[in-house]
């Protein structure tokens with residue numbers, strides 16, 4: 001399997017023939033404005049990897065699916081759980097029941113985790129330590145789900161008779177893996193018990209689902225075979241071995257179920273996208289923007305990133321998160337000229353949102369990449385100086401205002417700016433004479449406003 005160029009741990013779902021790169025679902029342009037899925041880098045149409053009608057990838061995955069639990073952590077979990085379950089069965093009574101229940105809970109939790117992480121595109125099996133919390137809840141939910149299905153079948157029998165009830169029972173038997181898949185996907189009992197939801201999942205997964213069923217049947221049969229081969233005298237040993245094999249298969253099957261979801265996620269996601277309201281499209285546009293920026297930045301195409309950021313803040317003039325990202329980008333690329341253009345919008349946004357004092361932090365950060373930085377526009381200098389004054393950074397106030405009357409003689413706020421500087425000098429120790437000089441300058445400016 002290929003991985004996303006920008007997320008080396010995520011399996012790729014698309015390929016750009018033009019750029020010869022593979023991308024994951026996050027790193028593609030699936031804007032609703034065009035019907036196809038496009039490449040962020042070249043804008044060309046992408047080809048989808050493992051499309052819905054293709055069953056083969058599932059078979060190709062089988063070999064590596066058996067390797068999935070083959071790591072120290074997962075194997076230890078399987079072996080310890082098997083010994084404990086067999087011990088529980090051997091002891092019997094309440095102690096035995098509690099041991100069996102807790103072990104089964106941990107293993108079930110782990111299996112569901114495998115399903116979920118595979119569905120998210122993770123190749124390695126999850127950390128075994130995560131198996132030890134929340135397992136009992138899953139067991140309880142599973143029991144509720146199985147009771148719910150039984151109740152539905154019985155109700156069917158009461159109302160429509162034996163034959164429809166038997167057919168309904170067969171439906172649920174075939175759909176049982178889909179029931180668990182839905183439970184893992186939505187982490188809720190409702191979608192797992194809803195025959196329409198479950199049926200839709202089976203139809204969407206199509207042929208691959210039938211293969212999965214076949215595969216599960218072969219596994220169940222092989223566990224039964226172990227039971228027949230081993231003599232009754234080795235009861236305890238046989239029980240452990242059966243548990244090891246069953247648990248191993250359980251993890252493989254849940255991994256494969258997760259893989260089916262992963263493979264068909266676009267088909268499955270499409271269903272929910274059609275049901276959702278229009279406002280998710282607005283959110284999509286914003287998410288798409290961030291994804292585009294991430295890809296272009298990783299490609300090193302900073303010119304294009306700059307362009308996308310500028311278009312983005314025009315579209316989302318009140319988006320504090322986007323502005324902050326933009327600032328971080330300009331700062332990271334040491335683009336001082338870009339900062340000059342960017343700061344007016346950023347500062348007025350900070351002001352509108354009551355975050356003026358952040359201006360001082362912004363200025364201090366810029367000084368880290370350019371220690372002599374003073375903005376070109378006089379208004380920016382005054383605004384930043386006010387923020388610095390509010391934040392108690394008096395030295396920075398001097399740095400910003402000093403020389404303003406020479407650099408921008410026509411600036412209409414010169415007098416308030418120098419008043420701010422005089423106030424800052426008042427706050428500083430041993431600056432009395434400088435404060436007096438500053439006030440002298442203010443008097444000169446008042447007397448000859450245009451000099």
Ligand SMILES: [Zn+2]
Nearest residue numbers: 004007024027
């Ligand atoms: Zn990616």
Ligand SMILES: [Zn+2]
Nearest residue numbers: 016019039042
């Ligand atoms: Zn491309």
